[in-house]
Amino acid sequence: MxxxxxxxxxxxxxxxxxxxxxxxxxxxxxxxxxxxxxxxxxxxxxxxxxxxxxxxxSEFKAVTISEKILSDDLIEDLVNPEKFLKRFVIKLISQWSSATERKFIRLLLMEQFTKIGSTELSVSGYLIELRSICKMIFSEMSKHNIIKKVDPEILANQFTAPLFLIRTEYMTNDDVKEINKVYDLANKHVEFFWNAVKL
Amino acid sequence: MxxxxxxxxxxxxxxxxxxxxxxxxxxxxxxxxxxxxxxxxxxxxxxxxxxxxxxxxSEFKAVTISEKILSDDLIEDLVNPEKFLKRFVIKLISQWSSATERKFIRLLLMEQFTKIGSTELSVSGYLIELRSICKMIFSEMSKHNIIKKVDPEILANQFTAPLFLIRTEYMTNDDVKEINKVYDLANKHVEFFWNAVKL
DNA sequence: GTCTATAAGGAGATAGAC
DNA sequence: GTCTATCTCCTTATAGAC
The missing domain is CATH 1.10.10.60 (Homeodomain-like)
Structure with missing residues (x-):
């Protein structure tokens, strides 16, 4: 702000x-x-x-996830997919862990079922852009025979879902121990995911 | 009730x-x-x-997930792991989709960050028993060389996380279309997961 | 742009009649 | 076990002085 x-x-x-x-x-x-x-x-x-x-x-809608985490140097890492995914996840978790983003995610989870005026607040809406980016990435990887031929939409869901749950599950405190736990679990997820899809 | x-x-x-x-x-x-x-x-x-x-x-703490979904005929299906997992997920989603359980999950998500008296309400707490059961199951499967050698705890997290997100993400309406979407996504998840871990 | 004052109603909770 | 009546405090919101 x-x-x-x-x-x-x-x-x-x-x-x-x-x-x-x-x-x-x-x-x-x-x-x-x-x-x-x-x-x-x-x-x-x-x-x-x-x-x-x-x-x-409105303030949160104004900024897109692409602007936040898809930097040029990250794009260059696409030639090394595993490294790319690991760095991508670190950037994502880091983004989701900023003070204001944490607050917004908490608000999102708390108010997703209540109707406040004409406002629609949903997890799907929050994740839609990230999923779209992931779908694109996996679609490209699949085309270049880097990963198995699986519906990119399923891959995008499989990749993002555990990450979001990991982030939201450890959101009560904001001490170092908790954030390290999040990075650790996220990293283990990437490893599992990569082993599942790599050729 | x-x-x-x-x-x-x-x-x-x-x-x-x-x-x-x-x-x-x-x-x-x-x-x-x-x-x-x-x-x-x-x-x-x-x-x-x-x-x-x-x-x-208190009412919700009183009933365990084991009592709810781990029936004897399901246990028998353990000889056919893929079939077992598919049936397990259907039972789980079905359990999570009952009217009262849906309400409780919504309440859980809404109040997980607020302190109401001395009450602790957390996603981790809600999932702990399910994860423990899954860990046990994957540990057994691993021992019998049915699946790859991966830390059973990671497998349990990977298996349950997308399921929980799927269920909570589509919880605003309770029409047939929505619940079918949940079963469909859950089934796709099991297929992806099984392909990732099977030997 | 912030203040005091105030309206009008909703909140949680209690006392005592039936 | 439910009712009426009431208390006290908190809520959103407005009017008008400075």
Whole structure:
């Protein structure tokens, strides 16, 4: 998020509290007090609690996963598929482990079944772009006879599903021990996956 | 759940509303009105909202996954491992798709990051017994040279993770189309997994 | 843009009649 | 075991002063 002006501060504070207590569990009062202003001051920037929630979602929709993790030097590693996958996963987990992304994922899991205004928040929606990228990658690998001939969509699901569960399962604390566990499990997953698909 | 006496009715209604709106989002008033009694009548059965929540959790802890899906005729299928895994997954998904279990899983996902009293609600806790069973099964299969020599714990994680994500990802609606999608994806997962581990 | 003040209603919970 | 009545606090949101 950008400068710590009040409008942005409301957004980041709201994300923090929503991700801790849920949308219903975190109040405008709670948000205002955390910032150090009155509730009424909030309404100078957002006309309702729902609008704050929508604004949070808009910020996250604005950035794509490709921009975040598919760097040029990573693309070059495609000639060494196993190395590529390992680096790809490290970048992905690292992205999913940033403070704001963690909060957003928590919010996503908590509010995926509740309807807040006209908002749709779903795991499928969150993973759609990543899966699409993986599908493309595995499709290419398959074409070049680097991996077995399996439906790239199934490969994309098989590759991403355990990673997402690993990340979400260890999201309660954010100490070093926990994040190391996540990287360790993710790495073991890549090894299993690579052995399953390599030719 | 048992007879529809008021005490049980409070529990099942609370589970229903908690799983729809979250713990904070569903009020005692809301629960009472759904049953058709006053809020004060609730307090004749449970001394607080928190106690209702704890009671729901206790009911679910009481039943083990083994009792639910590991039937004798399924065990007999162990001589045909692929058939066994396919039937095992169908039973598991079927178990995860019952009305109350769906509600509980939704509640689990929604409240895994919030602290309600002294309650601990986690995906790891929910999956621990299933993973343990799978670990045992793969350990046996490995010993009898039916599958490749891979750490049974990793196999258990690889086997269960995509299944759980599949089930939770398609949990918003409960129409036939959605549940068929879940079975289809679960079946594809078993096929991929079996091809990855078989000798 | 933030403040005080206040409205209007919902929340969890209790007392006591029936 | 359920009811009415009530308490106290918290909720979202608005009006108008500074």
């Amino acid at each position: 950008k400068q710590p002006n009040t409008k942005q501060l409301i957004l980041s504070t709201a994300l923090d509290l929503f991700s801790k207590h849920g949308y219903a569990g975190a109040s405008i009062r709670h948000i205002a007090r955390s910032i150090g202003i009155r509730e009424s001051a909030i309404y100078n920037h957002y006309k309702s609690k729902e609008e704050i929630f929508s604004a949070i979602l | 048992k007879q529809p006496n008021t005490k049980q009715l409070i529990l099942s209604t609370a589970l229903d509303l908690f799983s729809k709106h979250g713990y904070a989002g569903a009020s005692i008033r809301h629960i009472a009105r759904s049953i058709g009694i006053r809020e004060s009548a609730i307090y004749n059965h449970y001394k607080s909202k928190e106690e209702i929540f704890s009671a729901i959790l």
